[in-house]
Amino acid sequence: MTDLERTVEFVRRKFADFYTAQSEVGPSSIGQREFGFGSWERKIETRHAAFPTKADLRKYLVMNAPFFISHSIAYYEFPTGRPMPRKNWLGGDLVFDLDADECPNHAKGWICDTCFGKTKSEAIKLIEEFLMPDFGFSSNEISVNFSGNRGFHVRVESEKVKQLDREARRDLVDYIGGTGLSIENFFRAKEKSWMENDRVKRQLQNMGPKPTDPGWGGRIARFAIDPANIAHLPKEVQKKKFPLFTQGVKEGNWDKVRIANKETVWGDLGKKVGVHMGDQIDQNVTIDTSKLIRMADSLHGDSGWVAKTFPLSQLQSFDPRKDALAFSSSETVTLNIVEAPKFLSREEEFGPFKAEKRELPLHAAMYLLCKKAALLSD
Structure with missing residues (x-):
C-alpha cells in the first residue's frame, strides 16, 4: 500500500468514526432530497441517490464514509429519477453560498482572519441588511452553517420561497448584489x-x-x-x-x-453596498435549484472540518479553527508535510512547514491531510 493509499484509508476511517458518533444526520424533508457523494479526488462523483429516513442516511455514511456529502436544494417527488425532469420538482429552498476570495496573505485554499472575516461580514450583511428588513424573513426561517472550508451557507426554508423559479431567484441575487442599480x-x-x-x-x-x-x-x-x-x-x-x-x-x-x-x-x-457572493458558480447555487449543496453538519473532505450549523446570534463570533473541529487533541499523528503555511487549530498555532516530518495532534493532522499538504509517515 502506498503512502497516499494509507493516508486516504486513515482519513476515511476517521470520517466513519465521526458519523458513528452522530445520533442523527441529514436535512429536513430528507425523503424528497437528492444526494451526491464525493471521493478524495472529486467533490461530487456520484449523485441521484436518496434515503427514506435520516437513519438510513446515517447507516450509509458509517459504512462508506464519503469525503463529501451534498444534497439538493430542491424537493423532488422522485429524487433518484433521471434525467432531471423525471424527478418531478416540487420546490426548493433559497440558499446563498458565500466563500472567501483568494487572499494575498497565503496560498490558494487556506484561510486567515482577513479573508474569512470579510466573508463573515458579507453573511451578516446578507441576513441583517436584506433577508430580514427588505424581504421580511424571520429568524425562524433563516439558518446558517459554516460551509466546511472557507465560507458560509445561508438558507431560507419558507413557503414564501419554495416555488420561486430561476428567473425570480436571479432577480433576488441581482437585487442583493446591486446588479443594475441606477x-x-x-x-x-x-x-x-x-x-x-x-x-x-x-x-x-x-x-x-x-x-x-x-x-x-x-x-x-x-x-x-x-x-x-x-x-x-x-x-x-x-x-x-x-x-x-x-x-x-x-x-x-x-x-x-x-x-x-x-x-x-x-x-x-x-x-460597495451590495452583498458579494463570489463568482458565478456561487451565484448559481441560489439561482439553479438543481444544484447540490454541502450537507450541514457533515465533514468537508478538503479540511476535515464540520460544516457546522449554529444560531444566527453566534455568526459574529464563529471561528471554524476552534468551533468546527471534529477531531481531538489527545491522539497524535506523525506526518510527512510537503508544505503548509502557518495556521491555527483549536487556538494553537502550527507551522509554517516545508518538507518536514512532524507529530501533530489529530485535529491539526487531519486538516493538513485533507488539504493534501501532507501524507502519513511510516
Whole structure:
C-alpha cells in the first residue's frame, strides 16, 4: 500500500468514526432530497441517490464514509429519477453560498482572519441588511452553517420561497448584489432660493436618501455615514468635513460638502453596498435549484472540518479553527508535510512547514491531510 493509499484509508476511517458518533444526520424533508457523494479526488462523483429516513442516511455514511456529502436544494417527488425532469420538482429552498476570495496573505485554499472575516461580514450583511428588513424573513426561517472550508451557507426554508423559479431567484441575487442599480434614481435636484443684497439667489441642491429610508436608498445613506467606510468617500469628505457631510446626509442633503464628479462618486459607492457572493458558480447555487449543496453538519473532505450549523446570534463570533473541529487533541499523528503555511487549530498555532516530518495532534493532522499538504509517515 502506498503512502497516499494509507493516508486516504486513515482519513476515511476517521470520517466513519465521526458519523458513528452522530445520533442523527441529514436535512429536513430528507425523503424528497437528492444526494451526491464525493471521493478524495472529486467533490461530487456520484449523485441521484436518496434515503427514506435520516437513519438510513446515517447507516450509509458509517459504512462508506464519503469525503463529501451534498444534497439538493430542491424537493423532488422522485429524487433518484433521471434525467432531471423525471424527478418531478416540487420546490426548493433559497440558499446563498458565500466563500472567501483568494487572499494575498497565503496560498490558494487556506484561510486567515482577513479573508474569512470579510466573508463573515458579507453573511451578516446578507441576513441583517436584506433577508430580514427588505424581504421580511424571520429568524425562524433563516439558518446558517459554516460551509466546511472557507465560507458560509445561508438558507431560507419558507413557503414564501419554495416555488420561486430561476428567473425570480436571479432577480433576488441581482437585487442583493446591486446588479443594475441606477444610483441616480435615489437623487433629485431641489432648488434653494434666498435673498441677498435685495436680489433672489437660487441654487440647485442634490437631495438624496436618508439613513432612515427603507431599501437600497437608506442602505446607501447608512453606508456613506458609517465612520468605518470613510476610506470609500472622496478626499473632500475625508479631510475634516466628514461631520458636516454626515449631517447633510441625515437631512437628505448630499451637497452639504461640495464634491467633484459626484454622480460617479455615488455610483461607485453604491457598488460597495451590495452583498458579494463570489463568482458565478456561487451565484448559481441560489439561482439553479438543481444544484447540490454541502450537507450541514457533515465533514468537508478538503479540511476535515464540520460544516457546522449554529444560531444566527453566534455568526459574529464563529471561528471554524476552534468551533468546527471534529477531531481531538489527545491522539497524535506523525506526518510527512510537503508544505503548509502557518495556521491555527483549536487556538494553537502550527507551522509554517516545508518538507518536514512532524507529530501533530489529530485535529491539526487531519486538516493538513485533507488539504493534501501532507501524507502519513511510516
